[in-house]
Amino acid sequence: MRTTIQFGPQHPVWIEPIRLKLTTDGEIVKDASLEAGYVHKGLEKKFEWDYNKAAYLSERVCAICTQHHSTCYCTAVEGTMGLELPRKAAIIRMIMLELERLHSHLLAIGLTLEAIGFENLFMLCFRDREVVLDVFERTTGNRVLHGINIVGGVTRNIGPEMAKELMDFCDDMEKRAHDLEKMIVNSYTIKQRMQGVGVMSESLAKDLCVVGPVARGSNVPYDVRAIAPYLLYKEVKVTPVVEKDGDCWARSLVRVRELFQSIDLIRQLVPLLEGAPDELFAKSKALPDGENFARVEAPRGELFYYVRGKKSKELDRVKIRTSTYGNGPGIVPLIKGAHLADVGFITITFDPCIGCFDR
Amino acid sequence: MLKILENIAKNAVSKPYTSRYPFTPYEHFPGTRADVTFDGTKCILCQLCQRSCPAECITIHKEETTIEYLNTQCIRCGYCVRVCPTNAISQNEVYTKPSRERLTVYTLVTNENAPIIKKRKAEAAKKTAEGKPEPAKKE
Amino acid sequence: MESRTVTQAELQGIVNNLKARGARLITIVGADTGDNIEVLYFFNTGVDSTETYRIIVPKAGGNEEVDSITPIMPASYIAENELSEMFGVKVKGMPGRFFLHPSVNAPLRRK
Numbered sequence: 377m378r379t380t381i382q383f384g385p386q387h388p389v390w391i392e393p394i395r396l397k398l399t400t401d402g403e404i405v406k407d408a409s410l411e412a413g414y415v416h417k418g419l420e421k422k423f424e425w426d427y428n429k430a431a432y433l434s435e436r437v438c439a440i441c442t443q444h445h446s447t448c449y450c451t452a453v454e455g456t457m458g459l460e461l462p463r464k465a466a467i468i469r470m471i472m473l474e475l476e477r478l479h480s481h482l483l484a485i486g487l488t489l490e491a492i493g494f495e496n497l498f499m500l501c502f503r504d505r506e507v508v509l510d511v512f513e514r515t516t517g518n519r520v521l522h523g524i525n526i527v528g529g530v531t532r533n534i535g536p537e538m539a540k541e542l543m544d545f546c547d548d549m550e551k552r553a554h555d556l557e558k559m560i561v562n563s564y565t566i567k568q569r570m571q572g573v574g575v576m577s578e579s580l581a582k583d584l585c586v587v588g589p590v591a592r593g594s595n596v597p598y599d600v601r602a603i604a605p606y607l608l609y610k611e612v613k614v615t616p617v618v619e620k621d622g623d624c625w626a627r628s629l630v631r632v633r634e635l636f637q638s639i640d641l642i643r644q645l646v647p648l649l650e651g652a653p654d655e656l657f658a659k660s661k662a663l664p665d666g667e668n669f670a671r672v673e674a675p676r677g678e679l680f681y682y683v684r685g686k687k688s689k690e691l692d693r694v695k696i697r698t699s700t701y702g703n704g705p706g707i708v709p710l711i712k713g714a715h716l717a718d719v720g721f722i723t724i725t726f727d728p729c730i731g732c733f734d735r
Numbered sequence: 736m737l738k739i740l741e742n743i744a745k746n747a748v749s750k751p752y753t754s755r756y757p758f759t760p761y762e763h764f765p766g767t768r769a770d771v772t773f774d775g776t777k778c779i780l781c782q783l784c785q786r787s788c789p790a791e792c793i794t795i796h797k798e799e800t801t802i803e804y805l806n807t808q809c810i811r812c813g814y815c816v817r818v819c820p821t822n823a824i825s826q827n828e829v830y831t832k833p834s835r836e837r838l839t840v841y842t843l844v845t846n847e848n849a850p851i852i853k854k855r856k857a858e859a860a861k862k863t864a865e866g867k868p869e870p871a872k873k874e
Numbered sequence: 875m876e877s878r879t880v881t882q883a884e885l886q887g888i889v890n891n892l893k894a895r896g897a898r899l900i901t902i903v904g905a906d907t908g909d910n911i912e913v914l915y916f917f918n919t920g921v922d923s924t925e926t927y928r929i930i931v932p933k934a935g936g937n938e939e940v941d942s943i944t945p946i947m948p949a950s951y952i953a954e955n956e957l958s959e960m961f962g963v964k965v966k967g968m969p970g971r972f973f974l975h976p977s978v979n980a981p982l983r984r985k
Contacts, residue, residue: 420982421982432789503752514766523812523813583948584948585898598898667875671900695901695903702949
């Protein structure tokens with residue numbers, strides 16, 4: 377006998393509202409449909425604004441991947457104006473991007489562990505995340521919503537004392553990340569709960585064109601830092617972290633291993649600050665004209681901005697395609713055939729950011 | 736099992752990780768961007784900050800020579816601090832406490848070099864200079 | 875940014891070719907330029923190479939039609955729904971509604 381259950385807009389396992397209509401037969405889910413739009417703000421219409429002020433608006437699309445949105449928008453607009461970014465500004469932007477990846481992955485691992493009920497380890501992940509937010513406050517002035525990216529460069533500098541504090545932070549963070557990894561990877565109960573649940577096969581991942589750790593957990597090595605390098609990723613090479621199974625355990629392992637990759641990248645970038653000349657942004661009298669697009673690897677996947685200008689201070693059209701927007705249709709085939717108790721948990725391992733999905 | 740016992744022993748001896756927030760105030764790091772203050776002795780009433788604010792919370796009244804600043808609407812982004820030509824705007828490290836009404840701050844501008852104040856002083860000086868020879872002529 | 879302007883009939887052949895080569899779709903973008911509505915398709919074809927194709931649809935007072943590429947590439951389902959909802963350009967075979975309430979019509983289109 378079939379019953380319809382609303383996994384409604386408000387549920388304790390998610391932070392943001394999204395609606396899933398499930399048709400179940402006993403405990404197994406037979407059919408599902410997805411409905412979204414509860415936080416749709418119409419931001420693409422508001423972006424037809426002064427291009428300097430829109431840099432502050434692009435930060436506020438998502439609060440967890442702030443720096444990536446602002447970097448991608450500034451890169452796209454600088455391409456239409458013909459500006460060239462100074463070397464020190466590019467290094468400062470890359471250090472901020474890797475720090476952002478650290479704090480976002482710690483949050484995602486913590487939420488996954490809370491969804492299976494392990495609250496103590498969720499609190500330990502957030503305790504380590506506070507150290508990263510303190511580093512943000514010392515360098516940029518704010519914990520989230522930093523506001524240092526402008527069209528043409530950055531506004532704050534990193535001096536020699538701050539560079540030494542960053543290297544001490546890297547050693548401290550690596551010790552904490554090793555402790556976390558030991559507790560998660562060598563644990564018997566977490567592995568038994570997560571293995572074999574919500575399997576996405578490699579052919580389905582290639583058909584639906586999913587991005588981010590969801591794709592890399594299913595043996596598809598797609599990482600924008602390796603395929604289309606932006607900023608200075610040609611000097612500091614990145615190899616994608618890939619797992620073969622495609623279930624929830626593989627996706628979480630990809631995120632844990634990327635923590636160590638980010639700490640290693642920061643250690644390679646900080647010594648490059650000394651050799652660069654002390655120029656922070658490029659001035660010019662040009663106005664945005666023509667069209668351009670830019671791509672960046674956000675913690676959740678690939679982020680894409682398309683900008684078109686009309687030779688005045690206001691922009692003509694801005695289109696944002698975020699990473700959860702590409703992964704969203706991938707939830708529905710995975711839920712069909714799963715137990716009802718696993719539905720919320722499978723959605724959380726996708727790391728959904730519904731503020732980015734609806735805009 | 737051994738790791739749990741070691742953690743229990745360590746936690747029983749050390750002090751708690753959290754701080755008692757409302758009783759001990761939070762110390763921000765130097766360089767934090769918090770409330771915005773205007774300096775009336777340096778402003779020249781050029782309206783550059785009004786044109787560049789993304790949240791539209793600054794209004795300059797030229798006739799009354801005051802700056803109106805809506806504290807609750809400001810997003811503390813720091814764009815006006817960068818743009819001001821005479822460095823009259825600065826950001827300190829103390830945030831406003833939460834309140835139930837919207838806060839507005841008025842600042843009076845007393846800078847001698849502002850074009851409007853200079854023009855008014857020149858006109859007032861010209862009027863007193865014209866007023867004196869006339870009674871002498873009548874007599 | 876380079877792009878090629880093609881007709882709707884040519885696009886189906888091009889997309890079949892790209893799928894056989896192993897390319898992936900990034901997204902589909904619509905833009906309003908006064909007299910026409912332009913639809914841009916972005917594909918990623920390999921290391922450091924992307925291709926862009928453009929279709930020009932003249933405005934005809936509310937009910938233009940475009941062919942769908944979802945039978946060839948299933949990843950374009952959500953992008954085509956958004957195109958038909960925000961600009962009023964109907965895509966054959968798609969429901970055409972995802973975010974907005976039924977009483978709102980094509981908000982990004984300029985009069």
